[in-house]
Amino acid sequence: MTKDSNIKRSKAIGKHLHFNSSYIEPNIDPHLREILQKVSDPEIPVLTVLDLGVIREAIEIDNVIHIKLTPTYSGCPAMDVLGDDLKTVFSTIGKEVEVKLVLSPAWSTDWISEEGLQKMEAYGIARPLSESLDKEALIGNARVVKCTNCGSRNTKKISQFGSTACKALFQCEDCQEPFDYFKCLK
């Protein structure tokens, strides 16, 4: 494929990259944001719980922080760890935490912040594509996932399942680097 057609293709793909279609704003007390930013996903440490969008509610009532946490995937082992980490971080400022796990509405990759997506890419995990492109990429019909190493889209799926439930494994055909792709979940 020529460079020109690569660019055209990238532009066409760019049109699909709107990540706010099923976005739902969480209810978080502004004064809790700073401390919540200190809690990271144990599997993807560059992402905070706020970047991931797994905190659906965080409010303070009578010195107790009430948090509603939603799992990315039903069996995600990170959730138990996150619950403990939230308790630990708030205990440093002498606050008690009540964590409640909520399933509905179900978490979507649309809830990852733009800043989170950028950090994820810099960390070596390709960002989720739109639902239709995601399907094409995973079936192997289209080469659209961007290599986190060299930026080429000449990449192929190696494995539908990756190192965690939320990722698939890809490899770049230009620089040969294997990398994780964060699957679209809607």
Add this chain to the structure above:
Amino acid sequence: MNKESLYDYILTIADNCLILGQRLGELCGHGPSLETDIAGTNISLDLIGQTRSFYQYAADIEGKGKTEDDIAFLRLEKDYKNCLLVEQPNDHFGYVIGRQYLWDTFYLLFLNELQNSSDETLSAIAKKGIKEVSYHRRFSGDWVKRLGDGSEESHLKMQEVVNGLWPYVDELFDMTGVSKELIKQGIAVDLSKLRETYFKQVSALLEEATLEVPERKYFVYGGKKGVHSEYFGYLLSDLQYMQRTYPNMTW
């Protein structure tokens, strides 16, 4: 609403996820290739996660202070309500894939209905599960096609798998454990309504995989009544070993 019948109903769903999750977990480190090994364990993880949500809810409903772990680990063989299909042994990879596809197709149809349940918790678990199970079905369906329409040997083996597992599929639609009252209240799914679509979808995929759809001569039932195949006792002893040997141990 009758608490007991809702509790039983949740187990008739969740026990399938637990037992299939356990079967897939057995493959951890033993898959035929790294990719399929990871796939099996990832699917297992999703299923166990769904099991936890179901069991937590069941424990709440029962209100006797039990936990999800009590329900998973401390019941006797006859108390598990999973269907016979999901407890069938891994044997070879074809069986793993065939069993998975026959289950995924049913489970996705089922969850699609359960998401409309008048019970909010069941509906929420279903909505979450649909996203995961669609992905599982894509994986297992692709492999059925690849093996069925693959080499002469893989074709023969896959046909043997389909024939071997076929007697267990009709139990998926058996209404044991689903009270009429729960269906009337819009809580439970009327399984008989899924049967036709199920056989249509499975037949279409088998055809695409150049496999023959077995003629339905007889079916086996029992799991949902707690009457399991011989394999089940061995599976359960693996699953429960730690809790039975060292009661209440945690790690």
